Amino acid sequence: MSEYASHDKNGVSVGVVEKKFFTFAEPPNEMVLESGARLGPITIAYETLGELNADKSNAILILHALSGDSHVAGYYNEGDEKPGWWDIMVGPGKGIDTNKYFVICSNILGSCMGTTGPSSIYPKTCKPYGFDFPMVTIGDMVAAQKELIDHLGINKILSVIGGSIGGMQVLEWFVKYPEMIASAIPLASSARHSALAIAFNEVARQSIMADPNWNNGDYYSGSKPDLGLAVARMIGHITYLSDEAMRQKFGRRLQDKKDFSFNFDADFQVESYLRYQGTKFVDRFDANSFLFITKAADYFDLGSSKGSRLAIESRENVDTKFLVVSFTSDWLYPTYQSKGLVKAMKKNSFDVSFCEIEADWGHDAFLLPNNRLSSLIKGFLDRIYYERAN
Amino acid sequence: MSEYASHDKNGVSVGVVEKKFFTFAEPPNEMVLESGARLGPITIAYETLGELNADKSNAILILHALSGDSHVAGYYNEGDEKPGWWDIMVGPGKGIDTNKYFVICSNILGSCMGTTGPSSIYPKTCKPYGFDFPMVTIGDMVAAQKELIDHLGINKILSVIGGSIGGMQVLEWFVKYPEMIASAIPLASSARHSALAIAFNEVARQSIMADPNWNNGDYYSGSKPDLGLAVARMIGHITYLSDEAMRQKFGRRLQDKKDFSFNFDADFQVESYLRYQGTKFVDRFDANSFLFITKAADYFDLGSSKGSRLAIESRENVDTKFLVVSFTSDWLYPTYQSKGLVKAMKKNSFDVSFCEIEADWGHDAFLLPNNRLSSLIKGFLDRIYYERAN
Numbered sequence: 001m002s003e004y005a006s007h008d009k010n011g012v013s014v015g016v017v018e019k020k021f022f023t024f025a026e027p028p029n030e031m032v033l034e035s036g037a038r039l040g041p042i043t044i045a046y047e048t049l050g051e052l053n054a055d056k057s058n059a060i061l062i063l064h065a066l067s068g069d070s071h072v073a074g075y076y077n078e079g080d081e082k083p084g085w086w087d088i089m090v091g092p093g094k095g096i097d098t099n100k101y102f103v104i105c106s107n108i109l110g111s112c113m114g115t116t117g118p119s120s121i122y123p124k125t126c127k128p129y130g131f132d133f134p135m136v137t138i139g140d141m142v143a144a145q146k147e148l149i150d151h152l153g154i155n156k157i158l159s160v161i162g163g164s165i166g167g168m169q170v171l172e173w174f175v176k177y178p179e180m181i182a183s184a185i186p187l188a189s190s191a192r193h194s195a196l197a198i199a200f201n202e203v204a205r206q207s208i209m210a211d212p213n214w215n216n217g218d219y220y221s222g223s224k225p226d227l228g229l230a231v232a233r234m235i236g237h238i239t240y241l242s243d244e245a246m247r248q249k250f251g252r253r254l255q256d257k258k259d260f261s262f263n264f265d266a267d268f269q270v271e272s273y274l275r276y277q278g279t280k281f282v283d284r285f286d287a288n289s290f291l292f293i294t295k296a297a298d299y300f301d302l303g304s305s306k307g308s309r310l311a312i313e314s315r316e317n318v319d320t321k322f323l324v325v326s327f328t329s330d331w332l333y334p335t336y337q338s339k340g341l342v343k344a345m346k347k348n349s350f351d352v353s354f355c356e357i358e359a360d361w362g363h364d365a366f367l368l369p370n371n372r373l374s375s376l377i378k379g380f381l382d383r384i385y386y387e388r389a390n
Numbered sequence: 391m392s393e394y395a396s397h398d399k400n401g402v403s404v405g406v407v408e409k410k411f412f413t414f415a416e417p418p419n420e421m422v423l424e425s426g427a428r429l430g431p432i433t434i435a436y437e438t439l440g441e442l443n444a445d446k447s448n449a450i451l452i453l454h455a456l457s458g459d460s461h462v463a464g465y466y467n468e469g470d471e472k473p474g475w476w477d478i479m480v481g482p483g484k485g486i487d488t489n490k491y492f493v494i495c496s497n498i499l500g501s502c503m504g505t506t507g508p509s510s511i512y513p514k515t516c517k518p519y520g521f522d523f524p525m526v527t528i529g530d531m532v533a534a535q536k537e538l539i540d541h542l543g544i545n546k547i548l549s550v551i552g553g554s555i556g557g558m559q560v561l562e563w564f565v566k567y568p569e570m571i572a573s574a575i576p577l578a579s580s581a582r583h584s585a586l587a588i589a590f591n592e593v594a595r596q597s598i599m600a601d602p603n604w605n606n607g608d609y610y611s612g613s614k615p616d617l618g619l620a621v622a623r624m625i626g627h628i629t630y631l632s633d634e635a636m637r638q639k640f641g642r643r644l645q646d647k648k649d650f651s652f653n654f655d656a657d658f659q660v661e662s663y664l665r666y667q668g669t670k671f672v673d674r675f676d677a678n679s680f681l682f683i684t685k686a687a688d689y690f691d692l693g694s695s696k697g698s699r700l701a702i703e704s705r706e707n708v709d710t711k712f713l714v715v716s717f718t719s720d721w722l723y724p725t726y727q728s729k730g731l732v733k734a735m736k737k738n739s740f741d742v743s744f745c746e747i748e749a750d751w752g753h754d755a756f757l758l759p760n761n762r763l764s765s766l767i768k769g770f771l772d773r774i775y776y777e778r779a780n
Contacts, residue, residue: 035650035652037652134652135652135653192642193642194633194636194637195633195636195637195639195640195641195642195658195660196628196631196633196636196637198642198658198660198661199624199628199636199660199661199664200628202624202656202658202660202661202664202665203621203624203625203628203664205654206620206621206624206664206665206668207597207600207621209654210597210601210617210618210620210621211600212602227600228600230596230600231593231596231597231600231621234589234592234593234596235593235625238586238589238590238593241586243584243585243586243721243724246584246585246586246589247584247585247586249585250585251585252582252583252585252588252691260425260689262425262427262524262525263525264595264599264681264685266592267688267689268585268588268592268688270585270588270589270592271588271589271592274589274592274593274596275592275596278596291654295654298657298658299650299657301642331633331721334633
């Protein structure tokens with residue numbers, strides 16, 4: 001099954017990572033969303049690495065965060081400049097070893113990277129959905145992922161792994177389909193958004209909706225709300241870093257000049273960095289997707305009884321094992337939130353390991369090279385895999 | 391001198407607080423700014439409370455932050471709904487006792503509350519300055535305040551007091567005119583902005599400048615950049631609160647409904663609060679002033695050799711006494727920054743007291759009722775006043 005293999009980081013061709021598509025929920029059998037609305041057809045973009053073994057016991061599902069996609073690792077073509085977004089963790093011999101495991105990563109519902117979202121064509125109008133797209137929840141994203149896993153013929157996933165909003169999906173997988181997952185690794189995540197996290201998301205959304213080009217979500221045939229989306233992304237970037245990370249990375253260093261401009265140019269490197277991140281983002285991401293996904297994250301609440309979500313509670317015949325990881329300088333999903341989750345799990349006699357990793361890089365730490373994190377995940381997966389094989 | 395007295399909080403008329411104006415730097419004698427540009431004429435809006443004593447030794451200068459004004463305490467008219475912005479601290483028998491001290495508060499240069507700023511009329515064009523307004527620094531603001539103090543005939547100020555950007559002005563007063571101030575109280579402030587603080591300001595500025603109504607600062611005859619300014623204010627409001635403050639104040643409580651809207655209404659109270667704060671702000675504040683003042687704050691660096699600013703260092707014949715105050719939950723100007731300042735002062739044998747006050751309310755804590763802060767300031771001022779009288 002060479003189609004599942006990838007190039008390694010040295011450019012040695014060991015196969016090709018290919019974006020694949022799976023479509024379901026064709027009318028009249030649309031998916032019923034948590035809001036009660038119906039959505040269909042739904043196409044899921046996904047990629048796989050490694051090989052599925054004969055008894056289909058080595059599958060790992062990776063769940064991405066806000067702006068991620070299915071391209072988790074490897075290169076599409078030899079000579080590509082950048083590998084997938086978690087290439088430091090996923091690949092031959094890495095923390096999630098594709099020589100050993102079959103890795104699946106799918107683009108989330110509501111996104112704009114191949115899976116159905118507000119920029120997809122609405123069959124009813126033959127135009128992009130825009131704000132005709134229904135509100136989707138973390139639960140809806142996971143229900144769609146479950147359709148893909150069924151389609152791949154996998155009954156039990158060795159591990160579901162994700163950071164940030166990906167971690168919310170990990171927790172939702174346990175709530176919805178505990179019998180289907182042998183283990184779960186939520187990284188830099190939370191059982192629910194704090195008021196602070198909601199506040200940042202809301203201001204970012206307001207920035208997009210304040211851009212006249214946003215036009216109530218109907219902009220696909222004209223100018224896009226690039227300025228509003230860029231500011232939204234800048235707000236996000238501040239929350240992904242930490243005070244300490246910014247001090248180390250930028251401090252008060254000036255950009256390309258020896259003194260202040262005494263005008264509104266980007267004097268400081270941190271200003272220049274943010275402007276660059278904002279501008280770069282609008283080329284690859286859809287403003288409406290930003291709105292829908294951040295709202296889904298704000299709605300997520302593991303302790304709520306709304307929709308299909310249930311509090312973490314004892315379940316019969318469920319043996320899912322957890323590894324919960326937080327990072328010291330993450331102030332978007334601070335350690336105390338992970339600890340609260342772990343406490344609730346332990347109270348219900350779950351098999352849960354917890355680790356707070358020392359890192360200066362804020363919320364983004366889970367995406368950055370970190371030997372501690374790699375070996376932690378590797379060791380945990382090896383234990384789960386070994387226990388299930390014996 | 392009943393003109394200096396005020397109404398007290400119970401509405402008992404003890405005089406009138408009146409906004410006054412002082413104009414200087416008439417052409418051709420414009421003020422030379424730190425950037426080298428010239429500005430004039432300059433009008434300073436100011437208010438006073440209490441009575442100046444015979445030897446003019448009881449004057450206290452209060453310096454406001456970003457969006458403040460000269461109306462520090464009391465009421466303009468009986469029946470006014472709201473008193474000045476620091477009425478909890480300033481008044482008869484309060485932390486800064488107007489029965490004892492003569493309190494002066496002036497609107498800062500670059501603002502829009504009566505002092506010359508980008509919304510003032512540019513004599514050369516007979517239209518508002520807009521972006522013809524020159525960049526002003528914290529040093530320029532303080533130089534303008536000094537002209538007012540000279541005008542009032544005061545040679546030595548008992549204390550200069552301010553929080554946040556007002557605290558920067560306090561520090562700048564010491565750098566520029568140490569012989570004129572007997573004491574100084576910087577609250578919730580910093581010797582320089584961190585990369586994080588610059589980042590928040592820059593994103594707020596980008597939000598304003600992304601609003602097409604901003605029109606390169608030339609909007610006074612048409613629609614204002616209200617949407618951009620509202621988002622900028624929302625960003626600010628997040629930084630003024632703390633994670634804990636937001637959890638206590640809002641948590642995940644919903645606004646006026648029992649369940650999620652599944653649209654982009656303000657579901658959560660925190661969303662509704664931010665929208666309200668943003669909308670309210672645009673009625674009273676000028677977007678260009680927001681740009682100029684935040685940039686001035688970013689430029690401020692007590693340790694820099696630029697312009698007239700000098701590092702805190704030993705000065706002969708200077709006996710200014712300091713009270714530095716930080717707040718535990720302030721993450722915009724965290725305690726470690728105040729501690730760094732105090733350390734540098736102590737190293738240079740300054741007379742400095744430092745206090746970190748336990749407060750859940752983030753950066754805004756200095757504006758909120760706090761008995762500890764009131765009695766700390768009262769005690770410090772009494773000591774300075776007594777020492778100088780004897």
